């Protein structure tokens with residue numbers, strides 16, 4: 001079995017975007033790619049936890065951000081992580097303007113749909129990464 | 138005179154239900170319990186943000202709301218911004234209330250929401266204490 005891929009959402013708290021990033025990540029690690037992916041607390045990296053730093057340096061990581069601030073991606077880069085891919089909720093939103101998420105505390109229907117679309121995209125990218133990994137070995 | 142504000146920053150830890158509770162409790166304070174006195178900020182902005190983000194704990198008395206004893210929010214705020222005024226650790230309070238592991242981490246069930254509401258009350262009490270006694 002290959003090493004798990006670490007999927008890390010920003011979990012931003014001000015708008016619905018962070019909630020969607022978080023839900024999409026759980027959808028990947030608990031359903032779509034259960035067993036081959038994991039998540040860790042981004043805040044652990046932010047405060048400089050050594051073990052979290054080691055983990056992201058030794059495993060492929062996927063950043064899932066809410067907005068263009070790209071907090072997960074930038075913190076992963078700062079930590080010297082093996083960043084394999086990154087996604088942003090705002091990009092998904094741009095392609096699905098009919099979906100207007102508003103609830104932040106508890107995800108609403110539009111947010112849930114966007115999270116599902118994003119989770120499917122992450123999952124497809126993981127398949128590609130696995131394929132690339134097999135070819136380059 | 139402008140309304141006094143207190144900063145509430147949750148760790149929003151992804152690893153466990155306590156991280157989810159830290160986040161939901163913070164939102165309950167922001168939306169329901171003390172909407173006019175609360176400001177918050179996305180925690181990962183502290184390390185990558187500009188001077189404005191780094192000034193957060195200097196501009197506002199700040200309460201860290203952490204999922205577990207690692208206290209990532211408290212440590213990150215103090216590393217990048219300034220001393221926190223109060224600190225709340227969800228796992229400690231759940232243990233004290235005998236409410237450990239109340240819910241899945243992805244979406245809180247009824248017990249999880251109850252736990253988050255109780256944590257939110259604790260945050261509100263800490264806010265009132267800051268307003269009365271200072272940082």
Ligand code: SF4
Nearest residue numbers: 010012066067071179
């Ligand atoms: S990427 Fe945007 S939504 Fe996510 S934590 Fe950063 S500022 Fe908040």
Ligand code: SF4
Nearest residue numbers: 041148150204205209
């Ligand atoms: S305090 Fe605990 S739950 Fe919160 S981010 Fe840190 S390790 Fe995760």
